[in-house]
Amino acid sequence: MTRKDSDPELSALLQALPVASKTEDEWEALAVRIEARVAEAQQGGDDLALLAAPLPPSGDEPSADASTRPPPRSLAELARESLRAMAEQPEEDLARDALSVASTQRASQPVIADSVRHAAARIAVQASTPPPVASVASSPTVHVAPAPERRRSVAPWVGAGLGLGGLLIALAIVLGAQLRQPAPVAEAPASPIAAADAPPPSAPEQPPPAPSDPEVLTPEQLGAGPTAGAAGARAQAHGKTRPGAPAQSVALAEPAPTAEPEPPATAPAPAPKVTADPDEKNLKPAAQPTDVPHKPSIGAANAAISAVLGSARACVAGHSEPSRATLTFGSDGRVTAVAVAGPAAGTGAEGCIRSALSKARVERFASPSFTMSVTVRP
Amino acid sequence: MPQKTDRELFEAARQGDAEAFGVLVRRHQKRIFRLAVHMLKDPAEAEDVTQDTFVRAYGALARFDGRSEPFTWIYRIAVNLSLNAIRSRKSRRAGPAADDPRIEGQLVDRNATSGDPAGSASDRQLAAALLDGIDSLSETLRTTLILVAVEGLSHGQAAEILGCPEGTIAWRVHEARRKLRLHLNEHGHGSEGGNDP
Numbered sequence: 280m281t282r283k284d285s286d287p288e289l290s291a292l293l294q295a296l297p298v299a300s301k302t303e304d305e306w307e308a309l310a311v312r313i314e315a316r317v318a319e320a321q322q323g324g325d326d327l328a329l330l331a332a333p334l335p336p337s338g339d340e341p342s343a344d345a346s347t348r349p350p351p352r353s354l355a356e357l358a359r360e361s362l363r364a365m366a367e368q369p370e371e372d373l374a375r376d377a378l379s380v381a382s383t384q385r386a387s388q389p390v391i392a393d394s395v396r397h398a399a400a401r402i403a404v405q406a407s408t409p410p411p412v413a414s415v416a417s418s419p420t421v422h423v424a425p426a427p428e429r430r431r432s433v434a435p436w437v438g439a440g441l442g443l444g445g446l447l448i449a450l451a452i453v454l455g456a457q458l459r460q461p462a463p464v465a466e467a468p469a470s471p472i473a474a475a476d477a478p479p480p481s482a483p484e485q486p487p488p489a490p491s492d493p494e495v496l497t498p499e500q501l502g503a504g505p506t507a508g509a510a511g512a513r514a515q516a517h518g519k520t521r522p523g524a525p526a527q528s529v530a531l532a533e534p535a536p537t538a539e540p541e542p543p544a545t546a547p548a549p550a551p552k553v554t555a556d557p558d559e560k561n562l563k564p565a566a567q568p569t570d571v572p573h574k575p576s577i578g579a580a581n582a583a584i585s586a587v588l589g590s591a592r593a594c595v596a597g598h599s600e601p602s603r604a605t606l607t608f609g610s611d612g613r614v615t616a617v618a619v620a621g622p623a624a625g626t627g628a629e630g631c632i633r634s635a636l637s638k639a640r641v642e643r644f645a646s647p648s649f650t651m652s653v654t655v656r657p
Numbered sequence: 658m659p660q661k662t663d664r665e666l667f668e669a670a671r672q673g674d675a676e677a678f679g680v681l682v683r684r685h686q687k688r689i690f691r692l693a694v695h696m697l698k699d700p701a702e703a704e705d706v707t708q709d710t711f712v713r714a715y716g717a718l719a720r721f722d723g724r725s726e727p728f729t730w731i732y733r734i735a736v737n738l739s740l741n742a743i744r745s746r747k748s749r750r751a752g753p754a755a756d757d758p759r760i761e762g763q764l765v766d767r768n769a770t771s772g773d774p775a776g777s778a779s780d781r782q783l784a785a786a787l788l789d790g791i792d793s794l795s796e797t798l799r800t801t802l803i804l805v806a807v808e809g810l811s812h813g814q815a816a817e818i819l820g821c822p823e824g825t826i827a828w829r830v831h832e833a834r835r836k837l838r839l840h841l842n843e844h845g846h847g848s849e850g851g852n853d854p
Contacts, residue, residue, distance in 0.1 A: 289838055292787055293806040296695070301687075309690075310683045313708050317678060317715045329713050330720060332820020333736040334797045 374436055574649050575608065575641040583639040584653050590638070591655045594631030598622050601656040604632055608649040612641045615648065623655065663727035671718045682711050685728055688808065689735045695803045696739040698792070706742055710735040729817045732810075736800060736818060743796070783846055790840035794833055801826055802833040 301309070575583075584606065595602055602621030609615040617633040632655055641649070661669070661680070669677035689710050693703035714731050721730055791799055804815040805826065812826045819826070841847065 286834060286838055289834060289841070290806065292783070293802070294809065296784075296787070296807050301690075306683070306687065309704065309707065310679065310686055313682050313686070313711045314675065314679050316708060316712045317682075318675060320712050320716050329734045329737045330717060330730075331737070333733060333740055334800055334819045334821070336821040336825040 374439075571643055571645050573645045575612070575644050579641050580608075580649070580651050583641045584636070584651065587635050587639045588653065588655070590635035591632045591653075592657065594628045594635060595623050595655055595657045598628070598657040601654050602628070602632065603652060603654055604636055605650060605652045606636055606639060608639075608641055608644075608651070610644055610647055612643050614639050621655075664723070667718065667721060667727045670715065671721070678711075678715055681727070681731075685731055686711070688728075689731065692732070692735055692803060692808055693739050695791075695807055696736070696800065697742055698788075702742060703739075706735060706738045709738050713738070725817050726814070729814055732804075732814075732818045733820075736804075740796065740800070783841075786841055786844040786846050787837070789844075790837045793840060794836060798829050798833040798836070801829040802837070805830050806834070 591604065600622045602619060602623035605616075605618040605620070606614050607616040607618075614637045617636045619629040619632050623629050623632055636653070661677070663681065663684075666677045666681045670681065686707055690703055690707045693706040693710075694700055697703050697706065710731060714734050717734075721727065791802065794802065801815060801819065804810045804818060805812065810818070812823045812830070815826045816823045
């Protein structure tokens with residue numbers, strides 16, 4: 280095999296090095312001397328050491344000899360071996376692995392909470408109107424719950440692992456909220472997560488609940504948690520909770536966005552009732568969120584009513600005269616009252632109209648209520 | 658009359674044919690002497706080693722099993738004797754002497770081919786640096802480099818002589834050349850494209 284000479288100059292120098300500076304006569308004289316000594320010598324000497332390898336390879340010398348190397352293995356062979364090893368692993372072991380991962384995650388709760396807080400802060404800065412559910416559910420997942428290796432035969436275990444990871448994420452969020460005081464309601468309007476991350480000024484410090492405590496979060500709560508948390512955060516930003524209440528816990532423990540805030544299992548005190556009492560507004564910090572209008576715009580109100588007006592018109596089908604309905608919106612954007620006047624009043628159509636128009640929704644606004652009239656034509 | 662091969666001469670010498678062994682001596686003494694000079698840096702000591710090599714080889718002819726080439730078998734004896742001589746020295750020479758026989762031999766060879774006496778000074782410096790670099794190598798690297806790069810033996814022949822795999826020889830030669838190039842660069846004899854990776 281031809282070897283590439285990477286330094287021909289050096290090779291030339293080395294090859295030019297050996298020169299036997301003897302004449303032919305001198306060489307012949309040397310040969311004669313050797314023959315004379317050989318003639319005196321006897322065959323069969325026992326100079327075994329001279330016949331041994333002078334410089335055998337030492338242990339620390341690498342060898343490029345292919346015969347001394349293990350045969351190279353292709354990536355495909357390595358992959359097959361890995362698959363065989365995975366197939367030989369019993370599912371019980373996989374289950375133990377999943378549980379081990381879960382326990383490890385539980386053991387590292389402070390780290391998880393930090394990761395969630397950092398992710399929430401980053402989202403709060405980057406997104407002006409982030410989708411609350413996606414923000415809460417997706418971002419921490421990357422940092423906190425690395426998905427186990429996907430395998431064809433272990434999908435249930437993978438799912439279980441992911442579920443545990445999600446459970447731990449939610450748990451970390453709750454713990455992070457309890458360890459930190461929530462922000463004043465008006466300080467974080469843009470992001471529910473950011474609002475939830477702020478510490479409450481007067482919340483009593485509580486020890487974090489045990490991670491394995493089933494009362495902390497049930498799987499049902501976990502599933503509804505982020506959405507409920509967003510709704511709860513909206514409620515906070517809207518100023519309907521007391522500043523001293525553990526707003527974060529309330530927000531994350533709410534089972535559904537449409538439900539009124541309920542006392543969470545981990546909350547130190549029952550959650551405050553949502554109220555529009557104007558006196559309570561005085562308890563809120565002076566700084567109101569700048570992006571919550573005092574009242575909804577006419578366009579937004581018209582759009583909200585138009586969305587449900589078709590259903591209301593169906594209620595007065597067959598009537599000759601239009602009826603009038605007066606809708607009252609609460610500050611949370613929901614219809615709190617519907618008054619029906621005209622031919623539909625006092626008939627079955629009144630309830631139908633009230634039911635249809637009650638589904639209208641506008642954005643949150645600062646004023647306690649907002650009233651708007653609409654003509655329901657047949 | 659065709660020349661007898663080394664194996665035939667070996668077999669004849671083993672049967673008591675002193676003349677056949679004399680042919681072997683004349684055929685290989687120059688190479689053995691060169692090897693000894695490069696290892697010992699002393700012509701007189703190298704001549705002694707050369708004589709001893711053939712005498713010991715003759716005495717051990719019965720042990721030659723024929724699995725290797727005769728000349729590599731003799732080379733192994735020469736290397737062992739040279740290493741023994743080096744190890745038996747009380748003190749080694751600190752550096753190449755001004756009258757280092759290897760330098761003189763190289764200069765004789767170069768001037769004979771180039772006919773440039775003016776360049777002898779720079780050639781001497783380069784030769785001194787080269788030999789100093791060879792001497793700075795470990796015993797293992799230096800011996801391997803002499804066998805392969807100076808004597809021109811193949812990796813297989815060097816592996817047979819030194820009793821190690823060819824891959825080890827290749828690594829040793831590469832490592833020795835790399836160190837030698839570094840040494841030359843440090844002494845102002847760098848080459849633009851001559852650095853081994």
